[in-house]
Amino acid sequence: MKRFNNFIIGLQQDLKAFAFLIILLMVFRILFLLVFKSQLAGVATVDIVATLWYGFRLSLKTAGLMVFIGAVFSTIVQLLLPCWPAAKIRRYWHSLVVCVFTILFFARIPYYKIFNSGFNMMLINGIHDDWQAILATGVEEYQLLLRLPLAFAVAAVLIYFLLRLLRTKNWSAVKQTGTAVSLPEKTFAVTTKKMYCACAALVVFLPLFFVFIRFGASFNYAGSISWENAARLNSNLLNEAVLDDGQALYRVYISNRCLRETAGTNLTQAEIVKQISILGGDPQAATIEQAFSKKVVQAKMQQKPQQIVMIMGESYGVWPLLPEFVQLGLAAESEKLLQSPHSASVNTFLAHGTGTMPAINGYLTGLADAYLYENYQPESYKTGYATGLGKMMKDLGYKTVFWYGGFKDWQNLGDFVLAQNFDEFRCADEIKYAEGDAWGCPDEALFEHIEQYIGEHREEKIFHFIMTTSNHPPYTIDVAAKGFDKERVKNMLPDSIAGDDETLNELGHFWYSDHVMGLFVQKVEQKIPSALFIITGDHSERFSFKRAEDLRTLSVVPMIFYGQGVEKDWFQANKVGCPIQLIPTLMEMLGQPGQEYASILPSLFDEHFNKAFNHRLWACDGTLGELDQIDKQELPADQSKVLQKAQDIKKMALAAKKVTAWRVLKGNAIKIRQ
Structure with missing residues (x-):
């Protein structure tokens, strides 16, 4: 019963984190559009709505991956080791995720101004560039000394709300006895049979839910959305807004992997x-x-x-x-x-x-x-x-x-x-x-x-x-x-x-x-x-x-x-x-x-x-x-x-x-x- 209860509570915590990340990525997407709203002149409302819908579907994959990683090292391990500090690991991991995505969002604004794009291959090219010149440009032209502390401050506020959400009370299970007793709030009684039935249902539901998230609100590739086919609109801004920063970095990763696999990059x-x-x-x-x-x-x-x-x-x-x-x-x-x-x-x-x-x-x-x-x-x-x-x-x-x-x-x-x-x-x-x-x-x-x-x-x-x-x-x-x-x-x-x-x-x-x-x-x-x-x-x-x-x-x-x-x-x-x-x-x-x-x-x-x-x-x-x-x-x-x-x-x-x-x-x- 203890393992079952730990898993049920951990699952609720993971779903809370998942919902928080989805909302956060959508808020960042909307703010991005507002920052560059001057580029939306003449853009139909239906296209903006489509951007948010495509972006939501794509961000399901991003948030799903972040939560999956957190669940593996918290909920799943605790299922095997009941004394595992799952709650602490989950808080640390998702706090880090929120901090990283917040900093990326603040960086995306000047990046888009420079390259008219979200993170792309120019990010890799910049690794080989003059870092002193890049740093000086960031300070002088793009208020790096203001943006970076502001990003950390906003991240701290967001982490505060995340932790408050994770501290909200979860439903927990107790073993049902033959006598009727008054149960504490958000507690339910289950028999051994009901517990096994619940486990069987989760075994069926969770893989289906994983596939649904993996393909961005779809169950197969045909209905999926990815960074490669996300450019479906007539506005460059809208197409870039569809990608959250996680997907934009994934675009960089795939492109760079192709580059690294190329024969002859070190030719004399x-x-x-x-x-x-x-x-x-x-x-x-x-x-x-x-x-x-x-x-x-x-x-x-x-x-x-x-x-x-x-x-x-x-x-x-x-x-x-x-x-x-x-x-x-x-x-x-x-x-x-x-x-x-x-x-x-x-x-x-x-x-x-x-x-x-x-x-x-x-x-x-x-x-x-x-x-x-x-x-x-x-x-x-x-x-x-x-x-x-x-x-x-x-x-x-x-x-x-x-x-x-x-x-x-x-x-x-x-x-x-x-x-x-x-x-x-x-x-x-x-x-x-x-x-x-x-x-x-x-x-x-x-x-x-x-x-x-x-x-x-x-x-x-x-x-x-x-x-x-x-x-x-x-x-x-x-x-x-x-x-x-x-x-x-x-x-x-x-x-x-x-x-x-x-x-x-x-x-x-x-x-x-x-x-x-x-x-x-x-x-x-x-x-x-x-x-x-x-x-x-x-x-x-x-x-x-x-x-x-x-x-x-x-x-x-x-x-x-x-x-x-x-x-x-x-x-x-x-x-x-x-x-x-x-x-x-x-x-x-x-x-x-x-x-x-x-x-x-x-x-x-x-x-x-x-x-x-x-x-x-x-x-x-x-x-x-x-x-x-x-x-x-x-x-x-x-x-x-x-x-x-x-x-x-x-x-x-x-x-x-x-x-x-x-x-x-x-x-x-x-x-x-x-």
Whole structure:
């Protein structure tokens, strides 16, 4: 009975602390908005309410983690050791948490003024900065000598109220006897049977409550909210207000972890020259981009397209186009393009990464995926990468427009795109649509908006980069209303795909994305017959098969070229490629003979270079494998040469990551100034 009573009291104390932290974080969020209320001019009340709701859901996770840590070292330990000083530990821990979050809130105000953001990667960059200058700036410009004591004073007051709350009386249990007795206030009598029933109920309830808090007022990822998808509003202030300081610091942690995992952050000048040589670059060059300077040999397309449309579909893997799945018709529009005499495709094309932003980074920089998140790096906002898609298309004489079905502030995408040689960035913020989800507008609405834009600018030479969003959890499109034949697909499913409603809805979203993309291509082609289309995906590896599948099914994305002047025999059946090869490929298709460009890999037209890699895979002559498994991989004797090539590809992949790290973190110049 004593252990049961200790646990019941400890649970009540933890719930009190949880409620206090939630209220505190919400108060800080509201105060933050009030401090910068001048930025809310013209912002709709509904957006402010949405900010508070999203923020509340996100802060459930923050407060839940803090309370969970406190409960582990107090309530849980006391369950095993009844004499454990749980109350004292709980008070100390939550007092510390309140103090830290209060100081962070006071620091966030000047931080936002400086960076127009909550805590971000600049926090890490500041670690290597001049601390004396930072301290002097804090004192002179941001009243550090006043703010810090005030923060501690406010924290002391808040801790006082927290401790008063924790000292309020809790319900406790006593063993029920056969005689009726008068019980003290907030005391209840229980039998042994009732105690066991209560324990059983808690065993069921607490895990469910934990999951609910873990996913921010949801029970699964599809309905969850995280710092990565919290930028759902048109105001930067509101998007930053959604994040409490705990989540903002978590954003910094994840970004910095990616940075620390990057190969080559401690490269020397001699080492980078060696890596350039491995990639076939000029080791005597003064800059990275000069080291990989190339020239167009002969343009593949004699008639230049008036407009070029590149569509990168969300989670648009190649698997629905493979023989064992093509009968489902999930990618019927892409299949039509493949069958056209005016199309060419690369059968084994590796995605740049496992997420949307890494894929975008790859095309916009033309660099390897070194886990750097270039969209957060200062160098990405100083100069445009000459190896990137925007620079090359502008050199070819095209206006560059980036279209995103999501929101501008997601992953700094809007600012990043404009910094990387794109003339315009357009997204869901400016599109009117009736349905959608946390990630943005439906693909149909996006394509309709782009089609209208193209019609209004049909006389201009424009390169359009389109990133869709609908084929992504939580899968909210009514695909049946759009024409998806659920029953037909269900009856044709192979054994490797489940036939439950959830899976069918996911398949329906793949069909929907492909369907509206196909209609869009047809309409644009009618407006501009000379248009060139490039169809690909940002990544695969999201769809869950019932059984283990090969790497091609799981990881490969389409790479389809379609339009007048495209020739069917451009690429052989065993051709492999990766995103950083697309950029030189377009130069070889459209450039003038002798025109210079920069690329760390050859184009897809290079018959002597039939190999590719991404962050974890290698491909060669149609064969796929994992980079970290090359030395363990067993291939048939007749493929021993492929294994040797794979080992060479692994060296190239590491070299590309190191070159990327140098270019992104240290700049374009190879020689380090002494």
